[in-house]
Amino acid sequence: MAIEVGGKTYETDEEGYLVNLADWTEELGGEIAKSENVEMSPNHWEVVNFLREYYNEYQIAPAVRVLTKAIGKKLGADKGNSKYLYELFPYGPAKQACKIAGLPKPTGCV
Amino acid sequence: MAAPDVLAPALKQYPVIPILQRGAMAASKPYAASDKMNEALGFPGKLVDDWQAKAIGKMGELLGKYRSFKVYLDACVHCGACTDKCHYFLGTGDPKNMPVARQDLVRKVYRRYFTLAGKVFPKLVGAEDLTESVLDDWYKYFNQCSECRRCSVYCPYGIDTAEITMAAKEIMDSIGMGQKYTNEIIGKVHKLGNNLGLPGPALRNTLETMEEEVKEDTGLDVRFPVDEQGAEVLVVVPSADFFAEPHVYSLIGYAKVFHAAGIRWTFSSHASEAGNFGLFIGNYEQMRKIAVRVREAALELGVKRIVVGECGHAWRVAYSFWNTLIGPFDWLDARYPVPQHICELTYDLIRRGAIQFDREKNDHRVVTFHDSCNVARGSGMGGIPGGQFILPREIIRAACNHFHDMAPETIRQHTFCCGGGGGLLTDELLDLRVKGALPRMEALKQVVDAYGVNFMAAICAICKAQFSKVLPYYKFDMEMIGGVHQLVGDAIRLGRND
Numbered sequence: 001m002a003i004e005v006g007g008k009t010y011e012t013d014e015e016g017y018l019v020n021l022a023d024w025t026e027e028l029g030g031e032i033a034k035s036e037n038v039e040m041s042p043n044h045w046e047v048v049n050f051l052r053e054y055y056n057e058y059q060i061a062p063a064v065r066v067l068t069k070a071i072g073k074k075l076g077a078d079k080g081n082s083k084y085l086y087e088l089f090p091y092g093p094a095k096q097a098c099k100i101a102g103l104p105k106p107t108g109c110v
Numbered sequence: 111m112a113a114p115d116v117l118a119p120a121l122k123q124y125p126v127i128p129i130l131q132r133g134a135m136a137a138s139k140p141y142a143a144s145d146k147m148n149e150a151l152g153f154p155g156k157l158v159d160d161w162q163a164k165a166i167g168k169m170g171e172l173l174g175k176y177r178s179f180k181v182y183l184d185a186c187v188h189c190g191a192c193t194d195k196c197h198y199f200l201g202t203g204d205p206k207n208m209p210v211a212r213q214d215l216v217r218k219v220y221r222r223y224f225t226l227a228g229k230v231f232p233k234l235v236g237a238e239d240l241t242e243s244v245l246d247d248w249y250k251y252f253n254q255c256s257e258c259r260r261c262s263v264y265c266p267y268g269i270d271t272a273e274i275t276m277a278a279k280e281i282m283d284s285i286g287m288g289q290k291y292t293n294e295i296i297g298k299v300h301k302l303g304n305n306l307g308l309p310g311p312a313l314r315n316t317l318e319t320m321e322e323e324v325k326e327d328t329g330l331d332v333r334f335p336v337d338e339q340g341a342e343v344l345v346v347v348p349s350a351d352f353f354a355e356p357h358v359y360s361l362i363g364y365a366k367v368f369h370a371a372g373i374r375w376t377f378s379s380h381a382s383e384a385g386n387f388g389l390f391i392g393n394y395e396q397m398r399k400i401a402v403r404v405r406e407a408a409l410e411l412g413v414k415r416i417v418v419g420e421c422g423h424a425w426r427v428a429y430s431f432w433n434t435l436i437g438p439f440d441w442l443d444a445r446y447p448v449p450q451h452i453c454e455l456t457y458d459l460i461r462r463g464a465i466q467f468d469r470e471k472n473d474h475r476v477v478t479f480h481d482s483c484n485v486a487r488g489s490g491m492g493g494i495p496g497g498q499f500i501l502p503r504e505i506i507r508a509a510c511n512h513f514h515d516m517a518p519e520t521i522r523q524h525t526f527c528c529g530g531g532g533g534l535l536t537d538e539l540l541d542l543r544v545k546g547a548l549p550r551m552e553a554l555k556q557v558v559d560a561y562g563v564n565f566m567a568a569i570c571a572i573c574k575a576q577f578s579k580v581l582p583y584y585k586f587d588m589e590m591i592g593g594v595h596q597l598v599g600d601a602i603r604l605g606r607n608d
Contacts, residue, residue, distance in 0.1 A: 014141050015537065058312035063353040066319045082355050092579075094354065095537070107295050108305030109350040109357075109385065109421075109535060109571035 005031045017098075017105050024052075024102030033100045036091070040100075044088050046074050051101040061098050061106055116541045118583040119201060119548050121555050127194045128203035135204040138542050139250045140534070143288035150297040151396060154286035161285040162240050166223050168284045169216075172277050173224060178270065179277050183220045185267040186210065192261035192271070197526050198254050201545030206251050209261035213274045215247050249287055252278040254542055256532035257390065258483035263523055275532070276392025283391055291536035292387045299400050304349035304383035313379050316352050324362060330604055332369045334361075337411065338376035343368070344408045345375055345452070346384040347419030348571035356592040357574050360420050363595025366602050367456050370465045375417075378407035384424035385571065389431075390533035397427065398435045405436040414443040417450045420593050422482035422531070422570030425451055429489035451491050453501045453569060456598060460508050471601040472510040475565040478557050479503055479515065479594075480550065480577075481525035482570035496522070502569055502594050509601045514561040520553035528568075530576030543576060544583045551584045558586075567594045 001012045005028050011019040016035065018024060029048060033040045040048075050070050054062040062070070064082055072080015085093035094106050145155030158164055173180045192209040194200065199207040206212060214236070221228030221237035228237030238244060257272035265271070282288070298307040308316070317334035324332045335341065345368075351361040368375045381403040388397030408416050416439075418428045428449045433439070439448045447454055459465045479502060491497035499522045506513050520526050529546030557563040568574055568591065577591035 058309065058315060060306065060308050060312045062312075063316045063319070063358070064355050065323060065358055066316055069319060069323065106306060106353065107291070107298060108353070109348050109575050110306070110354040 003028070003031060003035070015099075015105065018102040021055075021102055021104075029100050029102060032102075036096055036100065038089060038096065038100065041088075043075055043079070044100075047071060047085065047088060047093070047097050048101040050074070051097055051103060055101070055103050061094060061103055064094065067093065116544050116583065118544050118580075121548075121552055121584060125200070125549060125552055128200060130205050131203035132205060135198075135202045135207065135254060135542065136250065138254060138539065140253050140536055140539055141290040143290045143293040147290065147293045147297055148283070148286060148288040150300070151283070151288070151293055151393075153283045153288055153293070157286045161245070164285050165240055165245070165281050166219075168281045169220065169277075170224065172280065173220075176273070176277070178273060182213075182269045182271075182274055183217050185269055186213065186217065187267070189266060191264045191266060195261040195264050196255075197258070197260070197529060197549045198256070198542065198546045201529070201548035202254075202542070204254075206247070207254055209255075209271050212251050212255055213269075213271055215244065215251060216274055216278050219244065245282075245287070248278050248282060252282070253289060253534065253539070256483070256527045256530070256534055256546070258527035258531055259487045260483065260524070260526065263487065272532075273392075276390075278392075279390070280392040283393065289391075289533065292391050292533040296387050296391070296396055296400070299383055299387070299403070303378075303380050303403060305385050305387070306349040306353055308349055308352060308382065310379040313352065313377070313382055317377070320358070320362065320365070324365065328604055330369070332362075332365050332604070334365050334377070335375065336377045337379050338374075339411055341374045341376035341411060341413055343373055343375040343415045343417050344381075344404075344411055344413040345377055345417045345419060346381055346404055346424070347377070348385045348421035348424060349383045350571040350575060351419060352382075354575060356578065356589070356596060357420075357571055359596035359599060360593030361595075363593065363597070363599030363602075364419060364452055366599045366604060367452075367459065367465060367595070370602055370604055371459050376411060376413070378411060380410070381407035384418050384421040384428075386424055386427040387533060389423055389427050397431065401427065401432060401435040404432075409441070415446050415450060416442065416448070417452055417455055419452050420569040420571065420574075420595060422484040422572060423488075425569075426484035426488035447493065451501075452595065453505055454491055456505055456595070457492065457501045460505065466603045467509045467598075467601040468603060469509060469511050469601055472597055473512070475510060475597070476512040476514065476561055476563045477506055477510050477565045477567055477597065478513070478554070478563045479506060479521070480528065480566050480568045480573060481521050482568055482573050483525060483527050483531055485569060486523055486525045499523075502567070505594055506567060506597060509597045512561075514557050514563055516553040516557050520549065526550045526553065528570075528573040528576040529580065531570075531572050535572050535576055540579070544580050547576070547580045547584070551580075551586070554586070555584075564590060565597075566591050567597060568592075569594050
């Protein structure tokens, strides 16, 4: 599979996750979000940017409690919980937000 | 989401055997593993040219190696006792999801190539060549069996149908027809020590965050140690416990139990996974390789006990197979069960009065317990008959005031699979998973209506992830599912041993 942005084609896996993490741009992330029916607000981008920062350091997306804690610090304590993250990313923050951030899908019993 | 169309069947007032819908699930199949994923496990990258001969050769090898496999293929008399026992059949109505029909996909090939009657008069004895369309059916329908073994409970011959599914998966892997979800994950365990692919530094960062969180909550220094030399207990948990909700609440529960009891314990970054997907694909060598990491970590850290967290199939592998895979364990403390389930450890502490609860802290919950298949039908606990059913319930009763069991034909050894076990917990199978959850959802609905149950506890990471996902399809809150040690963690008395 592939996704097209600005006349360029980027390879994705069967589920639409980017194959080459280095391909990612904000524009591409926005395009993936559209295909997921997620309308990106500044708060969505906060989550996506944090995922990418964390991934750069640890080669894995953050655990849900690491993520909620970080988002709580950035956006206010009332938003540092997974209920809020599900509001932003209805299919589940781990999988859907990772997809938009151009990161691999978390595997295992999650 | 590019997810498949997902349709939840309506919940009925009482369970009804569905009207047959031929081919209803003929389009359901998981993604194929990539060449790289297959090759990392020593399997051919893609379907080999002479796949038919290779598959039959592999079947012959398995028949020679596992006497049970041959007995199960020979013994079935097609009595039909299993037909309506499978949650996937009950949820989909597809006749190929009747356990006997699913097994017959392999059995007919066995007859054709390994029995005299099948070689000479194939049509008379229901024998069939291994054609492309038969192989296609294998890939589809053996990936619609969660190896839960509920049908086996009702089989008058005691046929372990899961072993047939496992054999089919092993044959398919050997000819390059691996399934992505399981094989990608097994590759990650070999490389990084856990199913998630969580590297050591990320594990340490995650556990530090947990320590901070619990400190904020309780004011206490409840520790989440990793790679701590000289600890008494090595704890292996499903890596989802580090990562996901509600799993992580059980992780907090385990840590609080060790804290309250004053036991020195540790995780290992080398063996940061209890799960063992080698079981799901029926491959002994993969299973052994995954299990060996636990032995290596335990010896390296010098622990005296190994405790397994809330993971269904991990406990089956540990309880039933570890001794052969990575034993003997004469270097562990024989005064405790080897290996030990976290429920055994907690239950023992409760009985000795070493931990206590403020049960009213769980008073907002009305709890039921979902027996996970691999624990229920593949293991024991506490050294007493039915201990695997008794201990988790006794722990819940010690930690909660309100508990109600679901209908007897849906719990204990008769328990229904969550619908996501056996290596099927993947998004492209969501429709199957939702439909397969139907019998459990119907049983849950009864206790919700009768007693106001609002929390279903389980001791399996797959069950937790699966129910979180499928509960909303049946109009239940996704937060209704959680762990037994989540309840423990919320009510246990702390404040000592700091």
